[in-house]
Amino acid sequence: xxxxxxxxxxxxxxxxxxxxxxxxxxxxxxxxxxxxxxxxxxxxxxxxxxxxxxxxxxxxxxxxxxxxxxxxxxxxxxxxxxxxxxxxxxxxxxxxxxxxxxxxxxxxxxxxxxxxxxxxxxxxxxxxxxxxxxxxxxxxxxxxxxxxxxxxxxxxxxxxxxxxxxxxxxxxxxxxxxxxxxxxxxxxxxxxxxxxxxxxxxxxxxxxxxxxxxxxxxxxxxxxxxxxxxxxxxxxxxxxxxxxxxxxxxxxxxxxxxxxxxx
Numbered sequence: 001x002x003x004x005x006x007x008x009x010x011x012x013x014x015x016x017x018x019x020x021x022x023x024x025x026x027x028x029x030x031x032x033x034x035x036x037x038x039x040x041x042x043x044x045x046x047x048x049x050x051x052x053x054x055x056x057x058x059x060x061x062x063x064x065x066x067x068x069x070x071x072x073x074x075x076x077x078x079x080x081x082x083x084x085x086x087x088x089x090x091x092x093x094x095x096x097x098x099x100x101x102x103x104x105x106x107x108x109x110x111x112x113x114x115x116x117x118x119x120x121x122x123x124x125x126x127x128x129x130x131x132x133x134x135x136x137x138x139x140x141x142x143x144x145x146x147x148x149x150x151x152x153x154x155x156x157x158x159x160x161x162x163x164x165x166x167x168x169x170x171x172x173x174x175x176x177x178x179x180x181x182x183x184x185x186x187x188x189x190x191x192x193x194x195x196x197x198x199x200x201x202x203x204x205x206x207x208x209x210x211x212x213x214x215x216x217x218x219x220x221x222x223x224x225x226x227x228x229x230x231x232x233x234x235x236x237x238x239x240x241x242x243x244x245x246x247x248x249x250x251x252x253x254x255x256x257x258x259x260x261x262x263x
Contacts, residue, residue, distance in 0.1 A: 010146045014237055015179060015190035015226060022186040023241075026221035033245055034164075034216055040253040041165050044260070048168045055171050057193075057209045059255050061202025073118040074130065079196045080106060080115065081134050082141065082230055086176050086194055087156040089141075090148055098138035099131035137196050137230035144233060152179040160217040169256060173213040180223065187223035187240075189214070199229045199236060208248035211240045221245070 081102040088095055088105065095101050103119075110116050122130065148154045155178045162171040180188035191210045195203070211225040226237040238244060 011144045011192065011226075011228065011235065012146060012148060012152065012179070014235060015192060015224065016152070017224065019186075022188070022223060025182075025185055025187055027219055029221055029242065029245065030215050030219045033212065033249060036246070036249045037164055037252065040249070041169065041256060044257050045165065048166075049260070052167065053169045053256060053259050055169065055252060055255055055259070057173055057206040059259070060205040060209050060251050061200075073115060074133075075196065077115050077119060078130065078133055078137065081130075082137050082194060082196055083157065083176055085134075085138050085141070089145060090154040090156040090177055092148075092150075095138075095142075099134045102134060102138075140233050141194065141228070141230045144228065144235070148179070153181055154179050160213050162213055162216045171213050171216070171252065173210060175210060175214065178214075182218050182220040187221060189218075189220065189222040191222055191225040193225075193227040194230060195227060196230050198231050199227060199234055203227050203236060204238070205248075205251050207236065207238055208244055208251060211238075212245055212248035212252065215240075215245060 081099070084102040084105045085095065085098060088101060093101075107119075156176065158175040158178045160171075160173045160175070163169070164171065175191050176194045177192040179190050179192070182189055191207075191214060193206065193210060207225045207227050211222055215221050222240050224237055224239050226235060228235045
């Protein structure tokens with residue numbers, strides 16, 4: 001299960017890899033993985049919670065919460081805007097101003113919430129700092145992404161939800177960019193996540209989680225899963241195999257157990 005920690009010249013080349021070495025499409029592992037999750041939950045499940053337990057990729061990461069709310073909201077808004085740019089980039093949109101185009105696209109989708117209220121309070125200097133930050137991250141990202149060929153079938157902001165334990169547990173996920181198809185005789189789907197923070201200890205767990213949820217959702221094991229830091233230009237890539245998926249099951253069960261104990 002090789003990990004690539006270099007900064008690739010082209011993300012698409014890293015995601016697609018050597019076509020001659022791709023494994024055959026795996027459509028048999030998903031039921032077993034679901035059974036492992038259900039059995040593991042049953043071992044410590046005592047009673048159903050009043051509201052569903054929702055697990056996300058962020059639930060598996062030990063992110064250090066900032067005590068400065070303004071800085072935290074700045075980073076969150078920066079991440080949201082970079083994700084907007086990934087969506088625009090994936091459909092071949094012409095981006096003339098990274099910040100303006102991303103901010104405009106985001107504002108068309110939201111009409112309230114904490115980040116919206118935060119953005120409303122930004123003055124000219126704050127907006128200028130945010131614009132500089134977003135543009136810097138976008139330059140790093142766009143140089144690495146290069147051109148995404150239409151034949152790779154790129155899809156952005158791909159949402160997934162998997163119910164466990166009769167709907168009392170929900171695994172939710174969003175893939176920033178997905179390429180490839182579940183059809184065919186060899187593994188073809190590659191998952192690409194973007195973070196505006198440096199890659200840390202939780203990144204690998206998040207990568208495994210994306211692969212597990214995608215497997216459970218589609219019934220097909222993806223080819224590889226990756227994460228790219230627009231802060232550093234570093235990219236980690238993991239080939240998805242049985243061991244990676246089993247490790248993610250363990251990650252998820254440990255997370256659910258901890259969440260249940262604190263409810």
